[in-house]
Amino acid sequence: MDHKNAISNAVIKRLPRYYRILLMLQRLGVSQISSKDLSERMAITPSLVRSDFACFGGEGLKGNGYSVDILRDKIGEILGLEIQYNMVIVGAGVLAHTLVLNKDFEKKGFKIIGIFDHNPNLVGKKIGKYEVMDLDYLSRLKKRQSVDIAIITVSSLEAMEVIYKVIGFGIKGIWNFSPVEVNVPKDVIIENTYLSDILMRLGCNLNKTTIPK
Amino acid sequence: MDHKNAISNAVIKRLPRYYRILLMLQRLGVSQISSKDLSERMAITPSLVRSDFACFGGEGLKGNGYSVDILRDKIGEILGLEIQYNMVIVGAGVLAHTLVLNKDFEKKGFKIIGIFDHNPNLVGKKIGKYEVMDLDYLSRLKKRQSVDIAIITVSSLEAMEVIYKVIGFGIKGIWNFSPVEVNVPKDVIIENTYLSDILMRLGCNLNKTTIPK
DNA sequence: TAGATTGTTAATCGATTAACAATC
DNA sequence: TAGATTGTTAATCGATTAACAATC
Numbered sequence: 001m002d003h004k005n006a007i008s009n010a011v012i013k014r015l016p017r018y019y020r021i022l023l024m025l026q027r028l029g030v031s032q033i034s035s036k037d038l039s040e041r042m043a044i045t046p047s048l049v050r051s052d053f054a055c056f057g058g059e060g061l062k063g064n065g066y067s068v069d070i071l072r073d074k075i076g077e078i079l080g081l082e083i084q085y086n087m088v089i090v091g092a093g094v095l096a097h098t099l100v101l102n103k104d105f106e107k108k109g110f111k112i113i114g115i116f117d118h119n120p121n122l123v124g125k126k127i128g129k130y131e132v133m134d135l136d137y138l139s140r141l142k143k144r145q146s147v148d149i150a151i152i153t154v155s156s157l158e159a160m161e162v163i164y165k166v167i168g169f170g171i172k173g174i175w176n177f178s179p180v181e182v183n184v185p186k187d188v189i190i191e192n193t194y195l196s197d198i199l200m201r202l203g204c205n206l207n208k209t210t211i212p213k
Numbered sequence: 214m215d216h217k218n219a220i221s222n223a224v225i226k227r228l229p230r231y232y233r234i235l236l237m238l239q240r241l242g243v244s245q246i247s248s249k250d251l252s253e254r255m256a257i258t259p260s261l262v263r264s265d266f267a268c269f270g271g272e273g274l275k276g277n278g279y280s281v282d283i284l285r286d287k288i289g290e291i292l293g294l295e296i297q298y299n300m301v302i303v304g305a306g307v308l309a310h311t312l313v314l315n316k317d318f319e320k321k322g323f324k325i326i327g328i329f330d331h332n333p334n335l336v337g338k339k340i341g342k343y344e345v346m347d348l349d350y351l352s353r354l355k356k357r358q359s360v361d362i363a364i365i366t367v368s369s370l371e372a373m374e375v376i377y378k379v380i381g382f383g384i385k386g387i388w389n390f391s392p393v394e395v396n397v398p399k400d401v402i403i404e405n406t407y408l409s410d411i412l413m414r415l416g417c418n419l420n421k422t423t424i425p426k
Numbered sequence: 427t428a429g430a431t432t433g434t435t436a437a438t439c440g441a442t443t444a445a446c447a448a449t450c
Numbered sequence: 451t452a453g454a455t456t457g458t459t460a461a462t463c464g465a466t467t468a469a470c471a472a473t474c
Contacts, residue, residue, distance in 0.1 A: 010465060012417050016410035021394055034431065041394055046431090047467050054433065062432040063474040079413045080420050094314055098307045104392065104409040110416070149415065173419045175412065179317065181234060181254055187422060191415045193406070196317040197229035199388065200292045202362065202404045203323070204225050206386045207293055209400060223441060247455065259455090260443050267457065275456040276450040 007055050007078065014052060015075050017042055022072040034065035085110045085173075086146055090162050091153030092117040092125060092132040095177060099151060100128040110149070114141060118158060135162070139169045149173035156180050163190075220268050220291065227265060228288050230255055235285040247278035298323045298386075299359055303375055304366030305330040305338060305345040308390060312364060313341040323362070327354060331371060348375070352382045362386035369393050376403075 021041050025033060035049040042049075050058065053066065056074055060066045076082070087105075089096045092115050099105070100112060115130045116138050117123060125132045133141075141147065150166040152159055152174060159178035166174065167188055174190040176182070179197070184190050234254050238246060248262040255262075263271065266279065269287055273279045289295070300318075302309045305328050312318070313325060328343045329351050330336060338345045346354075354360065363379040365372055365387060372391035379387065380401055387403040389395070392410070397403050 008465080009414075009418075012414055013410075015417075016407065016413045017394060020392060036431080041396075043396055045467060047469090048465090050431090050433065051466080058433070060432050061474060062472070063430045065431065078417070080416050081413075083416065083420070085416055085419075094307065094311045098311045099408075101307055102408060105412060108409050108413060110409075110412050148419065149412075172422070173415055175415055179233060181230060183254075183256055189415060189418045189422065191411055193408075193411060194229065195312075195315060195406075196321050196323075197226075198404055198406060199318060199323050199362075200229045200294075200321060201222075201225055202386055202388055202402060203293050203296065203298055204228075204291070205222075205402045206298075206361065207296070209385070209402065221441080249455080258443060260445090261441090263455090263457065264442080271457070273456050274450060275448070276454050278455065 011052050011055055014042070014044075015079055018052075019072065019075045019079065022068050022075065025068050026072060031068055032065050033068055033071075035060075037065070079108075081109055083109055085148040086113045087111060087149040087151055087175075088113060088138060088141075088147055088171075089115045089151045089153060090117070090135060090138075090166065091151075091155075091158075092119075092122040092127055093153055095153040096151075097127050099153070100130065113145060113147070114138070118154070118162065135165065138166070142169050142171070147171055149175060152176040152178055154178060224265050224268055227255070227257075228292055231265075232285065232288045232292065235281050235288065238281050239285060244281050245278050246281055246284075248273070250278070292321075294322055296322055298361040299326045300324060300362040300364055300388075301326060301351060301354075301360055301384075302328045302364045302366060303330070303348060303351075303379060304364075304368075304371075305332075305335040305340055306366055308366040309364075310340050312366070313343065326358060326360070327351070331367070331375065348378065351379065355382050355384070360384055362388060365389040365391055367391060 018038065021038065035046040039046040039049045053060065056078055058066070059070050087110055089099060089112060096115055105112070115127050115132050116135045117132050118135050122132050123134050150171045152163055154162050156178045159176065159180045160182060163174060163176065163182050167184060172188050174184070174188065176190055176192045177195065179194050182190065231251065234251065248259040252259040252262045266273065269291055271279070272283050300323055302312060302325060309328055318325070328340050328345050329348045330345050331348050335345050336347050363384045363386070365376055367375050369391045372389065372393045373395060376387060376389065376395050380397060385401050387397070387401065389403055389405045390408065392407050395403065
């Protein structure tokens with residue numbers, strides 16, 4: 001637990017990437033891996049790999065590298081993969097549909113338990129196995145089941161209001177896809193995934209290399 | 214141009230966020246904004262705002278702040294919003310459908326010009342106004358039109374192969390949604406958007422706050 | 427044993443922040 | 451003028467890298 005608090009966000013960002021490679025190595029039957037090998041697969045330095053693993057008590061063997069199994073277990077534990085999170089989606093559009101079809105989420109312990117929308121025309125509609133419910137019903141659902149994360153896929157016009165609403169319902173985790181800048185209370189964690197921002201960054205970096213002038 | 218190369222990635226990440234706020238301020242009829250005001254909206258320090266703007270010759274007026282119009286124009290220019298990028302999607306699934314429906318991309322100069330897939334069963338299918346084409350046809354299309362960015366939405370099993378293929382076709386920008394670790398040549402820019410990694414990060418940060426022990 | 431690779435420390439690099447003189 | 455706010459420098463903070471003794 002003490003460890004957990006000590007791990008910086010920079011490290012946390014790399015953990016799922018390590019985990020993915022370790023999983024692949026397990027499937028390939030590889031049991032031992034060096035920091036050098038891992039670093040090449042991730043385009044980082046071996047030093048960084050070792051210093052990352054030192055955060056949670058690197059169990060390496062000098063001269064031999066790390067045990068793939070032990071490493072995978074440890075990282076999985078830090079990532080909380082054994083924990084079950086309940087999620088709801090707010091916004092019954094095609095993005096909601098995409099997320100419902102993503103099998104990785106449930107594999108990693110993130111379960112969608114309902115889809116909600118403001119718009120009365122969408123209430124009752126089916127998305128995958130889910131029937132869209134009215135947003136206000138979420139507060140009642142929350143009393144019966146824990147809801148850890150709300151995924152916001154409504155339009156940017158409604159997003160601000162919807163986010164404050166789910167925070168009001170007591171939901172502490174928000175994954176927001178809507179391009180709005182929201183300030184949230186300190187005890188709420190928000191991850192913003194602004195798709196068009198990513199594209200602008202990509203465009204910007206393309207220009208850097210293609211216009212050497 | 215010299216300026217453009219000097220802007221760090223840390224700054225570039227904030228540019229779309231500044232831009233979004235400036236756009237909103239324009240709509241509200243606000244013409245002048247201070248670094249303090251902007252910083253509060255973005256939950257950063259005023260110093261950081263000023264040092265960011267200094268990168269591209271901050272045009273602030275001591276005592277008054279910055280002109281919203283000038284700032285928006287400058288940032289838009291650095292982000293290359295007046296540039297037209299052609300994009301293709303590889304992988305004709307529901308994520309492709311989501312991206313096709315996103316109106317922000319085209320507004321920012323990123324235009325989808327075609328959807329491709331490996332799978333013969335999907336070729337000919339319609340996604341929005343696009344008819345899915347066979348991936349190999351992309352190399353021919355590339356000879357007629359510039360293709361700046363390939364968006365990879367295929368499954369993780371196929372992703373590696375598909376990415377190498379589009380790089381082989383000479384495409385220099387890749388936006389990859391598939392959870393695979395790929396090493397690309399130095400002249401290729403890849404942006405990986407691993408949706409389940411974002412969720413794991415969110416879960417990790419939720420634990421940090423909820424388990425204070 | 428000899429070669430490989432860890433764990434860790436110190437050095438470096440880069441990003442952010444604090445502070446304040448300049449000035450509108 | 452007085453208050454507000456910039457532009458910029460120096461200080462701080464944090465993340466990454468290089469180096470190397472320890473050791474399997």
